Amino acid sequence: MRVAWTAEGGTWHLVFRLDPEDDVTGHCADGQPLKLATNTFRAELPRAPRDIHPDLLALAAWTVVAPWTRRRVIFDRPISPELAGAIGEGWGIEAGPTGTAGTRSGGRLAISYSGGADSVAVAAMLPDAPFVHFQRVSHPRVPNRWTHYRSDVLASLAEKTGRELTVVRSDLEFTLAEPRPGYPEHHAVAVGALLMADELDLGGLALGYELGSRWLGGARYVHRYTPDNLMWAPHGAWGRAFAAAGLHLVLPVGGVSEAVTMRLALGSELRAQLRWCLRGVGGPCGTCGKCLYKELIQAAVERRPLRTTITEGRPVARKWQQPPPYGGQEMIEYGCARVPGIEDTVFATAARHLRATESSTAWLDRCYPPAIAEIPEPWRKQVHDFVDGEIGFMSEDEARRVETWGMT
């Protein structure tokens, strides 16, 4: 794979070319097969930055081209030996050329802010951290058949938070054809933060990935305990690559479940701007799979019956009519154990299979301590104190629930 960036004011264009051994089919770090759509994309920064360290440009490109790279990746400007080493060790991919550019570092922690419950919870934990919002825009070469995805609504909600905000607009999701446009690697959401990192003096990027994604094998990953998570462990391939570029991945809510992030988000001063649905305009659409899943969690947190018009026959409810395992199953257990009258909802079958109780899911109300230990030192104390005061930590028995997840 060969990549080349060109800049026109604040807009950076990337073109990548496949080597003979590369292919248009590949895999995301979580194992999902991916098919390439096209080999160009752009990122529109709010202003032309002074200078961008070559490691930041290289890593931003790598978050897009990694799935389709088989043997080596050649960047258009020399990268640090540290980043080349991280890509070499993490993926077995030869990266270069390397040069004398020193390693990069920065001081501040920014939040990769989507506006969903998890990132609003992160924002509540770090009230002074600036936001970087990544907004999807149409690609000039790919017909946009997904206009129901209202990224403009999410961006305008981010504007209304009143927090220090940088919005980066990009069409990089359209480099992916199958299963549908989206981030080729989950880390591509950080492209805006990477390109603005020098301008904003960023040393860390806080993401809303929670306990399920970081430790329990996530929505479409391995569905079991993952201390060495390839994507989100600091010592995983991606964690080390970001650290090499001087932008540490920080998961302030990595030790808590979506029940806790939901509770924090609903109690947050940003509640009015909270939005996990990508389709609704004046509010969440209430009919997509995401709305259904989040409604289960919200109803559980608020201890009230489920409010939804979605019925069993609808495609978004189909997977809950099948037996487990489910992606994000811990939250389905949590919801089924707490929502009154669950046996009369679309989750009835799931509830019957899971047979979860409040006590069997109580561990999901507290924080898994190792998640705090792996937060980089400059920001660890702030997160630790917040968790200690607002959430509390799991006991050893509860932590064992995390560590045996998916193994019994």
Place this chain on the structure above:
Amino acid sequence: MVRLVKRALVPAPLRRAVLGWFDSRYISRADHRQDVKDALWEVQTLAREVTALRAEVVELRTRVAGVKLDPVRAGRWDDAHRLAQETAVALDGVLRNEVLLWQAVDRATGTAEAASAGKGSGA
């Protein structure tokens, strides 16, 4: 109350007190009559409004019945929709082929190997 007053011999001050208490708690007959009149007036107004709305519905229905979808134009819209979808899918193939073509061009011209040796500009 009237009956109560007539049947029982109640000292005047007490009677006055009781009647005063009742009067302060309950609406007088005159007020009741006025309320009933007002309600009746409202019902009649609403009835007139419903009649007017019904007439409007009938009128709108007849107007809609008059509008017919031109089958030729409908066919053309369907055709445009089909064509847009097929073009988008075809363009997916064209874009992917473009990527593969560049891969073949680079292989034929040795650009990839030159870049690997640190001489080329990459893409």
